[in-house]
Amino acid sequence: MKLPIYxxxxxxxxxxxxxxxxxxxxxxxxxGNSASRNHEFGWVAEEAVEKARDQVGSAIGASxxxxxxxxxxxxxxNIAIKGVAGMYRDKGNHIITQVIEHKAVIDPCKYLEQxxxxxxxxxxxxxxxxxxxxxxxxxxxxTILVSIMHGNNEIGTINPIKGIGAVCKERDVIxxxxxxxxxxxxxxxxxxxxxxxLSASGHKIYGPKGMGALYVxxxxxxxxxxxxxxxxxxxxxxxxxTLNVPGIVGMGRAAELCVEMRVEELPRITALRNxxxxxxxxxLPEIFLNGHPTERIPNNLNISFLYVEGESLMMGFSDIxxxxxxACTSASLEPSYVLKALGLGDDLAHSSIRFSIGRFTTxxxxxxxxxxxxxxxxxxxxxxPLFEMAQEGIDxxxxxxxxx
Numbered sequence: 001m002k003l004p005i006y007x008x009x010x011x012x013x014x015x016x017x018x019x020x021x022x023x024x025x026x027x028x029x030x031x032g033n034s035a036s037r038n039h040e041f042g043w044v045a046e047e048a049v050e051k052a053r054d055q056v057g058s059a060i061g062a063s064x065x066x067x068x069x070x071x072x073x074x075x076x077x078n079i080a081i082k083g084v085a086g087m088y089r090d091k092g093n094h095i096i097t098q099v100i101e102h103k104a105v106i107d108p109c110k111y112l113e114q115x116x117x118x119x120x121x122x123x124x125x126x127x128x129x130x131x132x133x134x135x136x137x138x139x140x141x142x143t144i145l146v147s148i149m150h151g152n153n154e155i156g157t158i159n160p161i162k163g164i165g166a167v168c169k170e171r172d173v174i175x176x177x178x179x180x181x182x183x184x185x186x187x188x189x190x191x192x193x194x195x196x197x198l199s200a201s202g203h204k205i206y207g208p209k210g211m212g213a214l215y216v217x218x219x220x221x222x223x224x225x226x227x228x229x230x231x232x233x234x235x236x237x238x239x240x241x242t243l244n245v246p247g248i249v250g251m252g253r254a255a256e257l258c259v260e261m262r263v264e265e266l267p268r269i270t271a272l273r274n275x276x277x278x279x280x281x282x283x284l285p286e287i288f289l290n291g292h293p294t295e296r297i298p299n300n301l302n303i304s305f306l307y308v309e310g311e312s313l314m315m316g317f318s319d320i321x322x323x324x325x326x327a328c329t330s331a332s333l334e335p336s337y338v339l340k341a342l343g344l345g346d347d348l349a350h351s352s353i354r355f356s357i358g359r360f361t362t363x364x365x366x367x368x369x370x371x372x373x374x375x376x377x378x379x380x381x382x383x384x385p386l387f388e389m390a391q392e393g394i395d396x397x398x399x400x401x402x403x404x
Contacts, residue, residue, distance in 0.1 A: 004319045005365045009299055009358035010153050010181060011323060015250070016206035016359070022253040023208065026246040034243050035234065045245045052252025056213050059255045060179075060198060061189040065218060068235045069248055072212035073180040074104040076199035077147075079214055079238060080176045081108040083225025084145045084197070085117060088174070092142035098122040098130045100338045101149055105178055109147070118142065127292040128155045128342055132163035139167075145174050150188070151181040154323075154338040154354055155291030156300030158182070165194025174223055180204055181297055184258035185266075190215060196223045200255075202247065206359060207254030211247035214238075265359065270298040272357050272366050277301055279370035284377055286390070290339060290352060301355040304339075304348040307387035308380045313353060316376030320369055323354040 006014075026048060034049045036042030053064030070076045085095065097109050099121045106121075113119045120138045122130050130148055146168050151158045161177060168175035176197040179188060183200035190198060195215070202211030216238065217223045231240040258265075280287060280303065290302040305313060310324035335349030344352075355369070381387040 001362065001364045001368065004321055005369060006321045007355045007357055007361070007365075007369060008321045008323055009361075010204075010297075010354065010356035012203045012209065013206045013358055014360065015208060016254060016257060018257060019207050019250045019254045023246045023250040026249050030245075032245075034245055035232075045243075048245060048249050049243055052248045055252035055256045056184075056200070057215070059184040059188070059259050060195075060200075060215060061191055062215050063218065066215055068214040068216055068238050069243055070212040070214055070239055071210055071244075072203070073102075073178065073199045073201035074212075075239075076201075076212045076214035077102070077104040077176075077178055078108050079225050079228055080197040080199060081105065081145065081147055082112065082228050083238065084174055084176070084223070085112050086226030087224050088144040092140075092144040094118045094120070094140050094142040095145045095147065096120045096122065096135060096138050096143060097147045098124060098149075099341045100124055100128055100152060100154075101147065102153055102178060102180065105147055105149070124341055126342055127295075128152055128157040128290075128338065129292060129295070130159050130164070132160060132167045135164050136167045136170075139171055139173065143171065143173050145176060147176040147178070149178040149180075151179075151186070151297040151300075152291065152338065153181050154336060155302045155342070156181075156296035157292040158186075158295045158297060160295075161195065162193045168196075169194045172221070174221075181300075184255040185262065185299075186297070187262070190217070196221070197225075202251035202254060205251075205254045205258050208247045208250040211244060211251045213251065261359075266298055269357060269359075269361070272361055272363065273299055273301055275363065276355060276357070276366050276370060277303075279367070280373060283370070283374045286387075287377075288348060290342065290344070290348075299357045301357075302352060303355070304344065304352045305377050306347060306351055307384045307390065308351050308377055310351050310353055312380060313351070313373075313376055316380060317369075317372040320372060323356075324352065 030044050032041030032045035034045040053067040056067050057064040109119045122134050148159055148164055150161055165175050174196045177195050178199045180201045184205050196217040198215040200213045203209040225238050227238050229240050234240045286306040288304045314324055339349040339352055
């Protein structure tokens with residue numbers, strides 16, 4: 001086992017060696033521009049791009065012709081949300097999303113709100129889930145778009161996408177799904193789930209960074225997005241710019257591998273996640289699972305360790321790479337907005353750690369992590385007067401703290 005151990009797969013994944021092998025020829029030998037259609041260099045590049053479209057499309061039950069290449073899920077989300085808002089503004093100006101979406105959905109929605117659009121940010125239940133009935137009740141005759149994520153990046157909760165898609169179909173409202181954490185790794189069928197737009201990212205599926213895709217439905221209904229990048233009319237007019245052929249080849253191969261390996265990979269990763277969870281809960285009192293207990297991404301474990309501050313805890317096992325819920329961005333010391341939306345108090349929100357495992361995680365790494373985390377928590381709690389008071393049966397919520 002090599003240190004440090006990587007347990008932050010929801011942030012990014014290492015490139016699978018098989019993906020890298022597929023990409024390498026397109027940096028030198030097959031370096032053509034896929035838009036150069038007058039010679040073989042361009043034809044070879046174009047053929048590779050179209051093959052990758054089919055690989056990405058088939059991962060979600062879509063046609064390759066419905067895949068638009070982008071620089072990542074952030075750009076895909078922006079094209080979907082701003083693009084639909086611009087294209088359908090004559091039909092209405094109301095958009096529905098939810099409070100714990102990724103910032104790449106929340107920020108475009110807030111931008112549109114500042115520019116005359118009406119945006120409803122739905123609350124979530126205590127597990128971080130949005131329900132189809134909430135979406136139905138929020139709809140008006142001006143609603144043009146619903147954007148709800150599939151699996152949450154912080155707490156792992158999976159939303160009932162098929163039910164929400166059915167509500168959108170009833171009202172002829174376009175449905176966008178940010179599937180950054182689930183694309184190709186979880187079964188997704190855009191037809192069965194009623195999805196019209198879907199965002200995906202290459203670097204979450206063992207592919208390259210700076211590479212993404214947007215599924216745009218072509219029929220029943222045909223969805224159109226106004227471009228947010230102009231110049232040349234590439235990608236069905238929705239995203240101009242010379243295509244990143246090596247990155248596209250890599251994302252296509254990565255998607256193909258995820259689908260091929262899913263039958264064996266999902267149970268293995270779920271078992272490792274449960275081993276980590278069971279190991280921590282068996283040894284430590286006063287710890288709490290954040291997110292839905294069963295409807296969650298298999299590789300995600302978000303736990304609050306009461307009476308311990310998340311950033312301090314991470315310093316106690318600095319040879320394990322994880323994320324802290326006490327800061328949603330490294331520049332902020334505010335608790336995660338996702339955890340606060342679940343109704344967690346500052347004590348639990350500030351003590352949260354997200355463990356996310358993946359293809360290259362081993363049982364040995366899981367067992368090492370359990371030991372290191374438990375020792376660090378126990379050590380910090382020994383120094384905590386709050387933990388001592390709680391162990392003595394004192395209700396901390398009723399303590400009157402003296403002010404200096």
